[in-house]
Amino acid sequence: MISVENLTKSFGDNVVLDHISTAFPAEETTVILGPSGSGKSTFLRSLNLLERPESGVLHLEDLTIDYAQPISSKTTLAARQVTEMVFQSFNLFPHLTVLKNIIEGPVHVLKTPKADAEKEARELLQQVGLADKADSYPAQLSGGQAQRVAIARSLAMHPRYILLDEPTSALDPELELEVLKVLLKIHDENQSMIIVTHNMSFAKQVANKILFLEHGKMRYDGPTAGFFNSDDARIQAFLASMTFTL
Amino acid sequence: MWKIITEALPQLIVAGLKYTIPIAVISFIIGLALALVVALTRISTKRGAFNILRWIAGFYVWLFRSTPLLVQLFIVYFGLPYLIIPGLAPTGIKLDPYTAGIITFSLNTGAYCAETVRAALLSVPEGQWEAAYAIGMNRSLVLRRIIIPQALRTALPPLSNSFIGLVKDTSLAASITIVEMFEVSQQIAAANYQPLLMYSLVALIYAVFCTVLSWLQKWLENKSSAYLQTTQGGAHS
Numbered sequence: 001m002i003s004v005e006n007l008t009k010s011f012g013d014n015v016v017l018d019h020i021s022t023a024f025p026a027e028e029t030t031v032i033l034g035p036s037g038s039g040k041s042t043f044l045r046s047l048n049l050l051e052r053p054e055s056g057v058l059h060l061e062d063l064t065i066d067y068a069q070p071i072s073s074k075t076t077l078a079a080r081q082v083t084e085m086v087f088q089s090f091n092l093f094p095h096l097t098v099l100k101n102i103i104e105g106p107v108h109v110l111k112t113p114k115a116d117a118e119k120e121a122r123e124l125l126q127q128v129g130l131a132d133k134a135d136s137y138p139a140q141l142s143g144g145q146a147q148r149v150a151i152a153r154s155l156a157m158h159p160r161y162i163l164l165d166e167p168t169s170a171l172d173p174e175l176e177l178e179v180l181k182v183l184l185k186i187h188d189e190n191q192s193m194i195i196v197t198h199n200m201s202f203a204k205q206v207a208n209k210i211l212f213l214e215h216g217k218m219r220y221d222g223p224t225a226g227f228f229n230s231d232d233a234r235i236q237a238f239l240a241s242m243t244f245t246l
Numbered sequence: 247m248w249k250i251i252t253e254a255l256p257q258l259i260v261a262g263l264k265y266t267i268p269i270a271v272i273s274f275i276i277g278l279a280l281a282l283v284v285a286l287t288r289i290s291t292k293r294g295a296f297n298i299l300r301w302i303a304g305f306y307v308w309l310f311r312s313t314p315l316l317v318q319l320f321i322v323y324f325g326l327p328y329l330i331i332p333g334l335a336p337t338g339i340k341l342d343p344y345t346a347g348i349i350t351f352s353l354n355t356g357a358y359c360a361e362t363v364r365a366a367l368l369s370v371p372e373g374q375w376e377a378a379y380a381i382g383m384n385r386s387l388v389l390r391r392i393i394i395p396q397a398l399r400t401a402l403p404p405l406s407n408s409f410i411g412l413v414k415d416t417s418l419a420a421s422i423t424i425v426e427m428f429e430v431s432q433q434i435a436a437a438n439y440q441p442l443l444m445y446s447l448v449a450l451i452y453a454v455f456c457t458v459l460s461w462l463q464k465w466l467e468n469k470s471s472a473y474l475q476t477t478q479g480g481a482h483s
Contacts, residue, residue: 050376073384080382091377095395095473105381108391137473157381 001026002082002161002194007046007056007067009039009216016042017053018216024161024209027190031203031224034213035238040196043213044163047194048083049076061160084154088166090146092138092153098125099134102153110157117156124152128182144175148182155186162186164195168202200242204228212238247443254434254444258427258451265426267455269344270413273351277412278405280352281359286389288364303360310357316418318354322346323422347419355412359405366401367393399470406463410456417452427451 003023009016016039024030032040045051047058049071058065060082065071092101102121106112112120125131128148138146147167154162167183168176180202187193187206197203203210203224210227212220212235220227220235227235287303290296310318323346326339341349370393378388398405420429431448435441 048380050379077382077384080380083380085376085380087373087377089373091371091373093374093377093392095399097473104391105383108387109382137475139474139476153381 001059001061002047003059004047005057005059007043007053007058009042009046009051009053016216017046017056020056020213020216020218022211022218022221024192024194026160026192028208029187029193029195029206030209030211031207032194032196032211032213033198033200033203033227033238034219035241038213039216040213041165044165044194044196045085047161047163048080048085050085081157082159083161083163084157084159086147086150086154086162086164086167088169090138090143090150090170092141092146092149094138097135097137098130098141098149101138101149102156105153105157121152121156124155125149127155127185128152129178142175143171144178147171147175147179151179151182151186155191161192161194164193164197166196166198168197168199198242200239214238250438250440250443251447254431254438254447257430257434258448261425261430262427262451262455265419265424266413266416266428269347269351269416269419269424269426270409273348273416274355274409274412276348276352277355277359277408278363280356281363282394284356284360285364285367288360289367306353307357307360310354311361315350315354315415316421319347319350319418319422322350343419343422343424346422347416347424351412351416351419354415355408358408362401362404362408363397366397366404369400370396402467402470403463406459406466410459410463413455413459414452 001023003021005021007017007020018039020039020043032044034040042051046053046067047060049065052071053067055068058067058079060079063075063079063082065075065079092098093104096104099118099121102124103112103114103117106117106120107114122131122134125134128151130145130148130152133141133145133149138149141149151162151167164183168179171179176199180199183193183195183202184206195203195206207224210220210222210224211218212227214234220230220232228239230236284303284306287296287299288307290300323341323343326341326346328338330336330338374392374396375388378392383391416426417428419426420432425433428448431444435444438444
């Protein structure tokens with residue numbers, strides 16, 4: 001399980017994470033919601049140390065990281081084995097084929113034999129519906145295909161948790177759908193996920209738990225139904241702002 | 247006139263292939279390795295001893311870019327024999343002209359290439375670092391597997407520029423007694439009293455060498471940027 005205690009971070013006077021404490025249950029999907037600039041991405045990125053809060057404690061399975069203390073590079077590497085990150089802008093490695101993007105981590109970090117890694121990579125590509133793209137380069141993929149490759153790349157590392165930072169925000173609705181379908185499938189296989197998204201209907205469908213951040217503060221931490229039926233004025237205002245009405 | 251040309255041409259080409267090109271190639275390989283080390287040092291964010299290393303790297307780039315190559319050659323070949331270091335070099339540092347030439351050309355081109363490589367490394371998007379860190383790579387693996395391959399492709403055109411410049415700059419080696427192509431043309435001109443013809447001829451050979459090198463650059467660029475094509479198998483043409 002991943003949990004955090006009192007994560008705090010500020011950029012200058014701007015407090016982006018204000019004593020955030022919560023837990024992310026294993027084998028479940030937690031969705032982080034909130035208006036732009038509420039600290040969602042910073043929060044997510046501090047779970048795999050791409051962002052360093054000034055203070056607070058992060059528990060990753062049996063690893064404990066105290067952000068107030070210096071963190072050794074060995075601890076950083078160990079921490080990143082627990083999670084994988086899927087980025088809004090995919091961040092595939094453009095100089096490597098799709099297959100090589102996927103086996104890069106297993107072969108060079110986990111030291112998996114290349115043949116085994118390739119076999120698994122092809123299975124993962126099958127799973128995300130891109131078996132025929134193994135030898136393509138990222139530049140030859142649509143946004144939706146690129147993000148599905150990125151998801152396969154993260155799955156290849158067998159992380160306990162996959163962190164997704166607005167995985168469909170850069171995509172057209174049609175391409176968004178193909179990515180969401182893949183995520184739903186992974187969710188159904190009990191892969192632990194933590195997703196930052198602006199897609200409310202997807203959040204409603206996939207989330208076991210909702211976290212709502214506003215101005216760096218945790219405004220809601222609980223079950224999905226409770227969030228969407230909340231009588232809290234701020235949450236209602238947020239939900240209203242996310243729904244298109246004329 | 248044809249007789250003069252056909253007599254001079256083989257001697258010039260032999261000198262070119264035997265000295266000009268090898269001196270340029272060896273110096274460039276050493277210079278490029280040096281450039282990579284210097285660039286990586288300069289972009290590192292490590293503190294402590296690295297502050298001093300970064301300063302040294304910056305000083306080296308400044309020194310070799312701010313002084314003329316010809317002067318650098320003179321200092322290394324004619325000047326260093328007078329540098330007496332008790333214990334280490336009690337009779338001064340005497341280098342044979344080829345060693346002096348290759349050391350100077352390597353250091354000179356290395357300083358220019360270091361800036362090219364540094365800019366190319368910095369041009370790789372931050373997201374590439376993050377994605378590589380996220381799959382658990384350490385910094386050296388990220389550099390080796392993800393950043394450097396992409397940076398070198400970006401750096402290819404300016405690096406080719408430096409290499410082509412170096413090929414022509416090796417003519418300065420004539421001044422430190424290396425019998426490279428330009429020196430051979432001077433010797434022939436002194437003997438047959440045909441300076442215009444001889445120097446035009448040697449200029450033409452430099453032009454041919456450099457043209458072949460630009461073709462090579464173009465081929466390398468196509469090859470190394472194939473992955474950027476949006477359709478499979480296509481290449482810039």
